[in-house]
Amino acid sequence: MEVVLEVVVGVVVGLVMGTLGAGGGIISVPALVFLLGQPPAVATTTSLVIIGTTGVFSVVQHGRAGNVAWVDGCAFGVLGAGGALLGSRVATVADPRLTLGLFAVLLVITASVMWHRSRTEERTDPDEREPDRWLTWRPFSVDPRRGVLVLVVASAAGVLTGFFGVGGGFAIVPALTLVLGMPMALAVGTSLLVITLNSVTGVLGRLGTDLHLDWSLIVVFTVAAVLSSLVGGRVGRHVDPALLQRGFAVMLLLVGVYTAASTVLL
Structure with missing residues (x-):
């Protein structure tokens, strides 16, 4: 029964x-x-392994479709590395009830952001806009104002990744669309690259800690997640993004309420 549950959640x-x-x-x-x-503490570390591995395959799929901004994504990952390491170290010593309580708050906030973003996208067509270049290599140049915004968002996403075991995509995607002006398809693919890099950094930050992971669970969970992510990548190109985000927001709100209630009863 547990294996079935792992597969379902992974999907x-x-x-x-x-x-x-x-x-x-x-x-x-x-x-x-x-x-x-x-x-x-074990769940957040396990999540980082699963999300990071799944992200690799998702990035390859989106990259083949030309929907990954490699320079922007790598810059986000590098700038967020310090936050991910810090969050990872704090998570290993944090009180479990505090971690779950803060996670419930994060879920509610994320649900609100996703719902608001879905309404914004109904009024605008981000795919018609050209992305703003805040960083170029040849010739090398950086837009200081947007560079600072990227640093703040990348660091915050890194902390969330390291502490909670989440990729921080709910913060990265809006930043890529609103701050850098990326089309939604490009922002989704680039976000997956950042999530993958943040997850790797988060796992590295937990090396040497006294955590025992269930690798059989990780394998089953990850295989299910990787295969379904490839399906999701194809489906996402044909479904209204606003509708997807609203459904996801409702699900997050329900999970947040359940997490908060369960934490109180622990």
């Missing part, structure tokens, strides 16, 4: 990541804690 995580470029960790962490019985 959901992969579909969400493939279609929205975000949200995989936000689903996997509460599932690992409340459905599969893992301690929060």
Whole structure:
């Protein structure tokens, strides 16, 4: 029965990541804690491994379609590395109840952001805009104002990744569309690249800690997530993004309420 549950949750995580470029960790962490019985510190580390591995395959798929801004994505990942390492170290010593309580707050905030973003996208067509270049290599130049915004968002996403075991895509995608003016398809693919880099950094930040991971669970969960993410990547190109985001926002709100209630009863 547990294997079936792992597969089902893995499929959901992969579909969400493939279609929205975000949200995989936000689903996997509460599932690992409340459905599969893992301690929060182990669940967040497990989530990083799963999300990072799934992200690699999703990035390849989106990259082949030309929907990854490699320079922007790598810059986000490098700038967010410090935050991811810091968050990882804090997470290993944080009180489990505090971690879950803050995670419930994060879920509610994310649901609100996703719902608001879906309404904004109904009034604008981001695919018609040309992305603003804040960083170029040849010749090398940096837009200081947007560079600072990227640094702030990347660092914040890194902290969220390291501490909660989530990719931070819900913050990265809006930043890419609103701050850098990327079309939604390009922002989704680039977000997956950032999520993958942040996840790797987050895992590295937890090396040497006294955490024992269930590798059989990780393998089953990851295989299901990877396969469904490839499906999600194809589906996402044919479904209204606003509708997807609203459905995801409702799901996050329900999970947030459940997480908060469960934390109080622990």
